[in-house]
Amino acid sequence: MQEVSNAQKARILRDALPYIREYYGKVVVVKYGGNAMVNEELRKAVLADIVLLHLIGVKVVLVHGGGPHIKDMLNQVGLESKFLNGLRVTDEATMKIVQMVLAGQVNKDLVNLLGSLGGKAIGLCGIDDDMIQVKKQSDELGLVGEITHINPELIHDSLANGYIPVISSIGTDGKGVSYNINADTAAAEIAGALQAECMISLTNIDGVLRNPEDPSTLFHSLTMQEVQKLTDEGIIAGGMIPKVKCCTDAIDCGVKRVFIINGTVPHAILIEMLTEEGLGTMFVKQ
Ligand SMILES: Nc1ncnc2c1ncn2[C@@H]1O[C@H](COP(=O)(O)OP(=O)(O)O)[C@@H](O)[C@H]1O
Numbered sequence: 001m002q003e004v005s006n007a008q009k010a011r012i013l014r015d016a017l018p019y020i021r022e023y024y025g026k027v028v029v030v031k032y033g034g035n036a037m038v039n040e041e042l043r044k045a046v047l048a049d050i051v052l053l054h055l056i057g058v059k060v061v062l063v064h065g066g067g068p069h070i071k072d073m074l075n076q077v078g079l080e081s082k083f084l085n086g087l088r089v090t091d092e093a094t095m096k097i098v099q100m101v102l103a104g105q106v107n108k109d110l111v112n113l114l115g116s117l118g119g120k121a122i123g124l125c126g127i128d129d130d131m132i133q134v135k136k137q138s139d140e141l142g143l144v145g146e147i148t149h150i151n152p153e154l155i156h157d158s159l160a161n162g163y164i165p166v167i168s169s170i171g172t173d174g175k176g177v178s179y180n181i182n183a184d185t186a187a188a189e190i191a192g193a194l195q196a197e198c199m200i201s202l203t204n205i206d207g208v209l210r211n212p213e214d215p216s217t218l219f220h221s222l223t224m225q226e227v228q229k230l231t232d233e234g235i236i237a238g239g240m241i242p243k244v245k246c247c248t249d250a251i252d253c254g255v256k257r258v259f260i261i262n263g264t265v266p267h268a269i270l271i272e273m274l275t276e277e278g279l280g281t282m283f284v285k286q
């Protein structure tokens with residue numbers, strides 16, 4: 001690795017200061033999940049950056065998925081993973097596993113790791129205090145929830161008490177039934193309800209690319225109209241479609257800065273938030 005001189009380190013810190021000031025005391029929602037969350041070393045590095053932001057006074061809210069973890073557990077118990085338009089078809093047996101894996105295994109592992117890195121974290125899911133209220137999205141998807149309302153009180157209380165809230169993407173219908181929610185959707189709705197300064201979705205690709213095989217084709221910023229055009233042209237495809245839709249929804253709901261970045265790049269969150277250049281795709285209204 002190339003040596004960084006003390007003068008360069010000092011310049012990096014000086015240049016970051018205005019951004020630190022800008023984000024101080026502001027709410028930043030980070031969506032973490034997918035393949036960017038599977039590697040343990042990487043996970044530790046991402047969480048260390050979240051702890052650092054928390055320690056310098058940014059109100060970080062971590063919303064997580066865990067699709068690969070759910071898939072592994074379904075495999076272990078002999079259940080199949082089925083998707084319809086990027087959403088998991090969730091029958092009752094699958095929902096039990098989703099809740100166990102997300103609110104149990106993944107959530108508690110993240111909280112535990114944040115704690116070990118010096119962060120004060122609290123693990124929640126959308127069922128706690130009726131935080132994520134849903135209705136059934138469609139009969140075909142089974143227990144997949146469409147969000148009808150976010151009750152942000154518990155998040156505000158957790159932040160006011162100095163915690164990093166770590167929230168898994170499960171909702172309730174208010175009648176005792178748990179529902180599965182795509183984690184990007186949950187993050188965008190939560191960011192909107194909190195009127196967050198910023199939402200960052202971490203994935204395992206650099207952002208939105210004209211050609212996903214070629215990193216030099218990254219779109220550094222995209223307007224809502226450009227997103228529509230690229231989706232119509234089939235350039236934004238597959239798992240990127242719902243991810244980008246959540247970003248534009250968050251902008252529509254008043255979130256000021258919205259990014260998709262590569263969570264496998266060392267210090268990706270810090271580079272995006274605290275440098276002029278950033279590194280992923282930023283979404284803007286126009
Ligand atoms: N234009 C595009 N730019 C970048 N990635 C794209 C694009 N179109 C489709 N994709 C695909 O979308 C994937 C990201 O979605 P997904 O795998 O669902 O993310 P995650 O698992 O992080 O939630 C990328 O790895 C890539 O294969």
Ligand SMILES: CC(=O)N[C@@H](CCC(=O)OP(=O)(O)O)C(=O)O
Nearest residue numbers: 033034065066067087088181183
């Ligand atoms: C309805 C639906 O599809 N829910 C997702 C929830 C987890 C998730 O979104 O995880 P990632 O962020 O890791 O993809 C699922 O069951 O996989």
